[in-house]
Amino acid sequence: MNELFRAIPAVDICLAALCEADPLMIDAPRSLARDLVTAFWDQQRKAIREGRYSTAGQLTLEARLPDLLAHVRAGLRSRFSAALNATGVVVHTNMGRSVLAKEAREAVITAATGYCNLELNMETGGRGSRHALVEDLLCRLTGAESALVVNNNAAAVLLVLDTFCKGGEVVVSRGELVEIGGSFRIPEVMEKSGATLREVGATNRTHLRDYRAAINENTRALMRVHTSNYRIVGFHSAVPLPELAELAKEYNLPLIEDLGSGSLTDFSSFGLPNEPTVPSVLAQGADIATFSGDKVLGGPQAGIITGRKHMIDKLKSNPLTRALRCDKLCLAALEATLRLYLDPEKARQSVPTLRMICRTAEELDKAARSLGTALRKSLNSSPETSCRISLQADVSRVGGGAFPQYDLPTTLVCLKPAACSPTALKAALLRTDPPLIGRLEDDSFCLDPRTLDVADRPVLLRVLREALALAANGLI
Numbered sequence: 001m002n003e004l005f006r007a008i009p010a011v012d013i014c015l016a017a018l019c020e021a022d023p024l025m026i027d028a029p030r031s032l033a034r035d036l037v038t039a040f041w042d043q044q045r046k047a048i049r050e051g052r053y054s055t056a057g058q059l060t061l062e063a064r065l066p067d068l069l070a071h072v073r074a075g076l077r078s079r080f081s082a083a084l085n086a087t088g089v090v091v092h093t094n095m096g097r098s099v100l101a102k103e104a105r106e107a108v109i110t111a112a113t114g115y116c117n118l119e120l121n122m123e124t125g126g127r128g129s130r131h132a133l134v135e136d137l138l139c140r141l142t143g144a145e146s147a148l149v150v151n152n153n154a155a156a157v158l159l160v161l162d163t164f165c166k167g168g169e170v171v172v173s174r175g176e177l178v179e180i181g182g183s184f185r186i187p188e189v190m191e192k193s194g195a196t197l198r199e200v201g202a203t204n205r206t207h208l209r210d211y212r213a214a215i216n217e218n219t220r221a222l223m224r225v226h227t228s229n230y231r232i233v234g235f236h237s238a239v240p241l242p243e244l245a246e247l248a249k250e251y252n253l254p255l256i257e258d259l260g261s262g263s264l265t266d267f268s269s270f271g272l273p274n275e276p277t278v279p280s281v282l283a284q285g286a287d288i289a290t291f292s293g294d295k296v297l298g299g300p301q302a303g304i305i306t307g308r309k310h311m312i313d314k315l316k317s318n319p320l321t322r323a324l325r326c327d328k329l330c331l332a333a334l335e336a337t338l339r340l341y342l343d344p345e346k347a348r349q350s351v352p353t354l355r356m357i358c359r360t361a362e363e364l365d366k367a368a369r370s371l372g373t374a375l376r377k378s379l380n381s382s383p384e385t386s387c388r389i390s391l392q393a394d395v396s397r398v399g400g401g402a403f404p405q406y407d408l409p410t411t412l413v414c415l416k417p418a419a420c421s422p423t424a425l426k427a428a429l430l431r432t433d434p435p436l437i438g439r440l441e442d443d444s445f446c447l448d449p450r451t452l453d454v455a456d457r458p459v460l461l462r463v464l465r466e467a468l469a470l471a472a473n474g475l476i
């Protein structure tokens with residue numbers, strides 16, 4: 001065993017060999033490269049102790065250089081990377097939710113490249129407010145008296161409850177106390193504000209009389225929460241918004257609506273179910289409506305608060321607002337996205353999230369056929385990448401808690417690899433650069449064209465060939 005340990009080369013010798021093998025290594029940060037080399041040989045020392053090496057020849061630099069190079073390259077690579085989304089889930093939380101429109105990307109670059117007027121009062125040249133940048137646009141697009149943007153919608157809910165309900169009670173239907181993914185539970189965030197939740201009704205049914213009976217001298221607000229990623233079907237009833245607004249008015253209480261995804265688009269004209277839009281809930285009497293910037297709206301991560309001016313003014317003066325504020329990149333992207341909504345048809349064409357949600361079954365069928373043909377040509381020329389390729393009618397989801405359980409018709413391109421399992425292919429596609437995320441369905445690896453861009457076709461073909469070769473050679 002000592003002989004095996006002695007075969008391990010010195011770190012400096014390894015570093016020199018790496019630079020010779022790959023000139024890009026010369027510019028690598030020295031201390032990080034050194035630590036990666038050390039970690040690689042520590043792994044081999046462990047393997048020696050476990051009896052997984054028998055001869056010193058297996059441990060020479062020559063024998064291990066390709067593995068060492070791969071290890072160091074992986075360690076030097078940026079953790080953040082682009083990824084191809086073939087899942088068909090448009091607002092995919094694990095993949096960054098919304099893709100920004102070109103106009104929004106350009107605005108981010110402008111804001112990031114030099115100084116900007118983030119908090120400059122353009123009349124006096126003195127201190128202005130970052131909140132003013134998008135407020136007018138939000139009012140115009142939602143019909144609200146005033147608006148405020150914070151870091152995300154969870155922050156928006158926290159801020160609203162902290163401002164109006166701290167130390168008191170907020171009445172919410174039991175059917176709306178939901179967990180929305182990533183173990184994020186609405187009731188837990190609400191309680192962090194120091195407000196007490198007064199749950200009313202049963203999971204499936206809540207009546208106006210339940211809200212009325214819960215109101216007492218400690219009540220600070222009535223609240224509705226969009227149930228996002230789940231839906232109660234069957235024996236179910238909720239109180240219509242106008243009736244709840246009437247009750248709130250009777251007791252002089254604010255009515256707060258957490259819309260979650262919060263759309264400015266009436267999707268019913270595109271054949272989707274009628275989801276409440278921000279303008280509609282405000283028009284029906286909600287005093288405050290909060291929603292996300294990066295769900296169906298298709299902008300950057302943000303929490304948008306719209307509603308009555310006297311309430312928004314109170315939110316602005318809460319010190320918590322300073323802790324939850326969003327940065328210049330977010331505001332630049334949000335303003336550019338909102339400007340597209342001034343022309344709803346332009347928004348539908350230019351905001352990628354809207355465009356992908358609205359892609360028709362015929363368009364996707366055509367895209368699937370074209371992708372299938374390209375894959376056959378690209379993969380089936382070599383035995384190790386060869387696949388049986390078929391098309392299958394299926395459904396995609398909007399994601400992000402919008403339109404729960406609603407099926408968007410699509411056509412999947414399904415791959416059955418000849419030389420590996422679909423599961424091995426899925427795993428191999430996590431290792432490619434960029435990685436590709438797809439779906440496993442009925443023992444096939446499937447690509448949904450809804451969330452793929454034709455411009456990415458050459459990259460998609462390359463990573464599939466690389467992953468199939470990796471998996472076929474048992475390297476996964």
Ligand SMILES: *Cc1c(COP(=O)(O)O)cnc(C)c1O
Binds near residue numbers: 154260
């Ligand atoms: C998504 C969601 C949130 C959280 O919004 P983020 O922008 O992710 O912080 C809050 N409430 C509801 C109902 C949601 O769907």
